Amino acid sequence: MLEIRNLYASVGEVEILKGINLKVKAGEVHALMGPNGSGKSTLAFVLAGKPGYVATSGKVTYQGEDLLGMKPEDRARAGVFLSFQHPVEVPGVRLDQFLRAGFNAIHKSKGLEELDPLKFDRMLRQRVKVVGIDPALTKRSVNDGFSGGEKKRNEVLQMAVLEPTLAILDEPDSGLDVDALRTVAQGINQLRSPEKAILLVTHYQRILNYVIPDFVHVLVDGRIVKSGGKELALEIEAEGYEKFEQPQEEAIQSPG
Amino acid sequence: MTTANKEVNTIASQGYKYGFVTDIEADVAPRGLNEDTVRWISAKKSEPDFMLQWRLKAFRYWEKLLQGQETPSWANVHYPPIDYQNMIYYSAPKTKEKLESLDQVDPELLRTYEKLGIPLEEQKRLAGVAVDAIFDSVSIATTFREELAKHGIVFCPFSEALQEHPELVQKYLGSVVPYSDNFYAALNAAVFSDGSFCYIPKGVRCPLELTTYFRINTAETGQFERTLIIADEGSYVSYLEGCSAPMRDENQLHAAVVELITHDNAEIKYSTIQNWYPGNEEGKGGIYNFVTKRGKCQGKNSKISWTQVETGSAITWKYPSVILQGDNSVGEFYSVALTKGYQQADTGTKMTHIGKNTRSKIISKAISAGHGNNTYRGLVKVMPKADNARNFTQCDSLLIGDQCGAHTTPYVEVRNSTAQLEHEAFTSRVDEDMLFYCNQRGLSTEDAQSLIINGFCKEVFQKLPFEFAVEATRLLELNLEGAVG
Numbered sequence: 001m002l003e004i005r006n007l008y009a010s011v012g013e014v015e016i017l018k019g020i021n022l023k024v025k026a027g028e029v030h031a032l033m034g035p036n037g038s039g040k041s042t043l044a045f046v047l048a049g050k051p052g053y054v055a056t057s058g059k060v061t062y063q064g065e066d067l068l069g070m071k072p073e074d075r076a077r078a079g080v081f082l083s084f085q086h087p088v089e090v091p092g093v094r095l096d097q098f099l100r101a102g103f104n105a106i107h108k109s110k111g112l113e114e115l116d117p118l119k120f121d122r123m124l125r126q127r128v129k130v131v132g133i134d135p136a137l138t139k140r141s142v143n144d145g146f147s148g149g150e151k152k153r154n155e156v157l158q159m160a161v162l163e164p165t166l167a168i169l170d171e172p173d174s175g176l177d178v179d180a181l182r183t184v185a186q187g188i189n190q191l192r193s194p195e196k197a198i199l200l201v202t203h204y205q206r207i208l209n210y211v212i213p214d215f216v217h218v219l220v221d222g223r224i225v226k227s228g229g230k231e232l233a234l235e236i237e238a239e240g241y242e243k244f245e246q247p248q249e250e251a252i253q254s255p256g
Numbered sequence: 257m258t259t260a261n262k263e264v265n266t267i268a269s270q271g272y273k274y275g276f277v278t279d280i281e282a283d284v285a286p287r288g289l290n291e292d293t294v295r296w297i298s299a300k301k302s303e304p305d306f307m308l309q310w311r312l313k314a315f316r317y318w319e320k321l322l323q324g325q326e327t328p329s330w331a332n333v334h335y336p337p338i339d340y341q342n343m344i345y346y347s348a349p350k351t352k353e354k355l356e357s358l359d360q361v362d363p364e365l366l367r368t369y370e371k372l373g374i375p376l377e378e379q380k381r382l383a384g385v386a387v388d389a390i391f392d393s394v395s396i397a398t399t400f401r402e403e404l405a406k407h408g409i410v411f412c413p414f415s416e417a418l419q420e421h422p423e424l425v426q427k428y429l430g431s432v433v434p435y436s437d438n439f440y441a442a443l444n445a446a447v448f449s450d451g452s453f454c455y456i457p458k459g460v461r462c463p464l465e466l467t468t469y470f471r472i473n474t475a476e477t478g479q480f481e482r483t484l485i486i487a488d489e490g491s492y493v494s495y496l497e498g499c500s501a502p503m504r505d506e507n508q509l510h511a512a513v514v515e516l517i518t519h520d521n522a523e524i525k526y527s528t529i530q531n532w533y534p535g536n537e538e539g540k541g542g543i544y545n546f547v548t549k550r551g552k553c554q555g556k557n558s559k560i561s562w563t564q565v566e567t568g569s570a571i572t573w574k575y576p577s578v579i580l581q582g583d584n585s586v587g588e589f590y591s592v593a594l595t596k597g598y599q600q601a602d603t604g605t606k607m608t609h610i611g612k613n614t615r616s617k618i619i620s621k622a623i624s625a626g627h628g629n630n631t632y633r634g635l636v637k638v639m640p641k642a643d644n645a646r647n648f649t650q651c652d653s654l655l656i657g658d659q660c661g662a663h664t665t666p667y668v669e670v671r672n673s674t675a676q677l678e679h680e681a682f683t684s685r686v687d688e689d690m691l692f693y694c695n696q697r698g699l700s701t702e703d704a705q706s707l708i709i710n711g712f713c714k715e716v717f718q719k720l721p722f723e724f725a726v727e728a729t730r731l732l733e734l735n736l737e738g739a740v741g
Contacts, residue, residue, distance in 0.1 A: 048692075048696055049695075050692050051688055051692060052688075071695070072692060072695035072696055073695040073696075073698055073699060073700050073701075075696075076695065076696050076697060076698040077698050081696070082696050084693065084696075087693070088689050088690050088692075088693035089690075090690055090693065090694070090708060090711075091682075091684045091711075091712070092654075092684075092708065092711030092712040092714070093707050093708055093711035094711070097707070097711075098694075098697070098707065099697070101697075101698075101699055101703065101707055102694075102697035102698040102699055103698070105697075105698040105699055105700070105703065106698040109698075141711070158697065162697065162698065
């Protein structure tokens with residue numbers, strides 16, 4: 001489904017990704033772990049097409065298409081979903097209306113039925129239940145005044161509504177207490193299916209107790225230095241990232 | 257600068273749709289302004305003598321202000337001095353003396369309004385809307401007059417009201433905005449050429465939306481119209497004005513005056529969709545919109561509500577206000593002001609509480625994009641006898657990109673300790689992160705923007721008559737369509 005070949009990417013003048021190779025097949029869950037500043041969020045943003053995150057060389061194909069050549073909204077319409085580490089507030093735009101606009105844009109591009117407000121509301125209410133967030137949040141402005149936990153759950157709700165084929169989850173666990181972590185993990189697990197794939201970016205092993213990955217990759221200084229099964233995450237939990245880190249020529253500042 | 261940032265920054269006019277010129281022969285006053293010009297205009301309209309005398313007083317007052325260089329300079333707008341002698345103060349399309357029906361209106365004029373989306377032929381009308389069409393200095397057609405007359409409603413060009421209802425005009429003209437109110441009000445009083453006049457008799461609820469559509473066509477012409485609306489006891493009227501002008505390189509002046517009067521238990525709802533030519537992307541040309549609008553809730557339990565969507569003009573200088581004189585009267589101001597390119601807007605309201613238990617509400621939404629500069633300026637004044645006066649003010653700003661500006665200048669003057677005033681304000685910025693977040697949910701940048709802007713403005717749009725709420729939404733979308741996506 002997703003194939004990343006020798007991907008280099010920069011933010012501004014700074015090169016963050018230095019040759020990423022990764023293959024994700026339908027039905028798989030890949031966990032991408034790494035210390036702060038290793039390039040995890042940068043990879044997520046490059047895949048989603050965030051302006052300013054520029055792939056300088058390499059190739060990314062998604063369902064046989066050149067992903068990097070697509071506009072961000074076209075990637076979303078093709079089924080690529082990014083759960084933001086820091087969800088953005090959109091004041092004045094009600095969550096349910098925002099989601100319906102996105103849902104219908106995706107459906108329209110696929111030639112599927114667009115839902116009127118009533119039909120959409122029925123579907124949304126059912127998803128709200130599944131994700132376990134307060135239904136009143138859907139009548140409020142997107143993420144505006146939401147708590148940290150509510151924002152994270154809202155990302156999972158949006159994923160449940162938009163039903164992506166490839167979900168890239170950028171630290172969906174950061175800042176959550178155990179209960180919230182469990183509901184977020186449940187929401188993620190519900191997306192698992194033979195047709196869909198998940199790339200789960202995380203700093204801590206904790207969430208992987210609930211979302212069991214098929215593969216774990218360790219990202220250090222813009223490169224995947226080790227790949228393995230779920231036991232690799234436990235190894236990191238026990239020993240930290242230090243042993244994967246090679247001596248560096250200089251400290252690299254990076255936003256992700 | 258990143259790509260999206262550039263996109264955000266280059267949101268400019270996608271092209272002004274109403275910028276064409278109508279080729280028609282015009283009857284034009286000699287360039288410049290002196291007493292003779294005032295007399296010329298008054299004679300042109302065969303006005304009663306009281307009108308001419310009032311104009312002349314206004315002119316002399318204005319001249320004094322001009323000589324004393326007392327032109328208003330307190331607003332947060334910047335423009336070179338205006339040469340008042342290098343302007344034309346009256347221009348009218350040459351037509352027959354008096355039109356009996358629409359069939360006699362020059363087809364070229366009808367086509368103009370058709371192009372603007374305002375069909376004047378009654379069979380093609382918008383359901384429930386009566387239109388007065390003002391072209392440069394004169395009214396060219398008013399629809400539905402007979403229908404309105406059945407209810408005793410007078411809705412006609414101002415010049416006609418002067419002939420047919422001089423007593424009403426004399427009684428109310430200048431009673432809310434005296435000619436000495438300010439520089440532009442004095443100028444308007446001296447040279448105003450036409451406008452709409454409306455009288456709703458006691459107990460009548462006007463069955464139609466009344467609309468005036470202002471169009472500036474002739475070059476180097478100022479438009480000075482005057483609107484006077486009187487709602488007698490227990491009556492109700494909803495009135496809407498729309499405006500547009502051709503694209504020209506030189507600036508044109510529009511200095512209008514609007515006066516509203518409500519008697520006991522009456523209500524006037526006044527909406528504006530202002531789309532004057534804003535100038536080009538470098539800020540060349542465009543209309544200077546220097547307007548004085550004020551309503552007086554003269555009677556008890558009366559209500560005046562202003563709703564405005566300001567998207568055009570190079571410079572907007574406008575403060576639709578309400579004098580709350582009658583006890584229990586209510587004043588409202590709902591505003592969306594959009595500035596993009598190099599547009600400047602200094603707009604807001606004045607609520608003057610005089611009567612007891614008077615209430616006012618101010619909702620101002622300012623949107624700035626490109627190099628636009630938007631200022632909210634408002635005054636809430638509570639007089640000593642206004643027991644239990646209440647005001648709620650909310651002024652919000654939305655910034656698109658990082659080259660634009662938004663300023664909020666609320667003034668409060670309270671002389672009664674029972675007054676309750678609330679003020680809320682917030683500013684948000686549409687930045688590339690917000691747009692990317694929307695893109696990531698499948699929305700194009702343009703759809704995302706229109707969603708954000710509509711969300712931001714919805715409290716105001718809800719106040720517009722239904723047909724025009726749709727138009728206002730489209731207008732904003734059109735204005736913000738740019739080099740994006």
